[in-house]
Amino acid sequence: MSAKFSRRRLLWAAPLAILAVATAGFAARMMEPPPSDLDLSLRKTTDHGLYVASLAADQSPIPVGAIHSWTVKVTSTDGKPAANVAITIDGGMPQHGHGLPTKPEVTRDLGAGRHRIEGMKFNMAGWWTLTVSINGPKGADKATFNLVL
Incomplete structure (x- = not known):
């Protein structure tokens, strides 16, 4: 027993x-803490070299805990605004293993390759990634950006 x-x-x-x-x-x-060699650039050539994407928060400093907007600009590698592209945004906290608390989306084409992203929210300070996925005439590609809030 x-x-x-x-x-x-x-x-x-x-x-x-x-x-x-x-x-x-x-x-x-x-x-x-996040890696010391983290690339914090908000302008990058996409993974396969099809586009150049840049991000800009509409508020500075970037708010934590509040919904806010960003602008993403997509150009060809020679700097011309990319036309007829579909853009999606995703992200999360690599160290915490979770995504964004909201589902940000492109709501408006602002012209000259710029697009408004609304519904962005970071619910805590720390290391975040944002991945911009682009699908256009040159094909599908993406760029991942690092932020430390």
């Missing part, structure tokens, strides 16, 4: 121990 009790206890204890170690590791990662 005691051997049965010990095995049952072990079956419960092992998963709990694994969960505790995993939780401790995740918590430690959340407390680390």
Whole structure:
């Protein structure tokens, strides 16, 4: 009877121990500062070199906890405004393993390759990424930007 009790206890204890170690590791990662060599540029050539994208927050400093807007500008690599492009925005906190708390979207074409992004929100300070995905006549491409708030 005691051997049965010990095995049952072990079956419960092992998963709990694994969960505790995993939780401790995740918590430690959340407390680390962002990498010191983080590229904080808000203007980048897309991953496959099809476009150049730049981001600008409509408020400075970038607010934490409030919904706000951004402008994304998309050009060809020679600087001409990209026309007929579909743009989506996604992002999150790499150290925390979660995405944006809202679903920002492009709401308006402002001309000259510029587009209004509304519904952006960062719910806490820290390292965030924003990925601009572009689909246009040259093809689909994306650029990921780093922010530290």
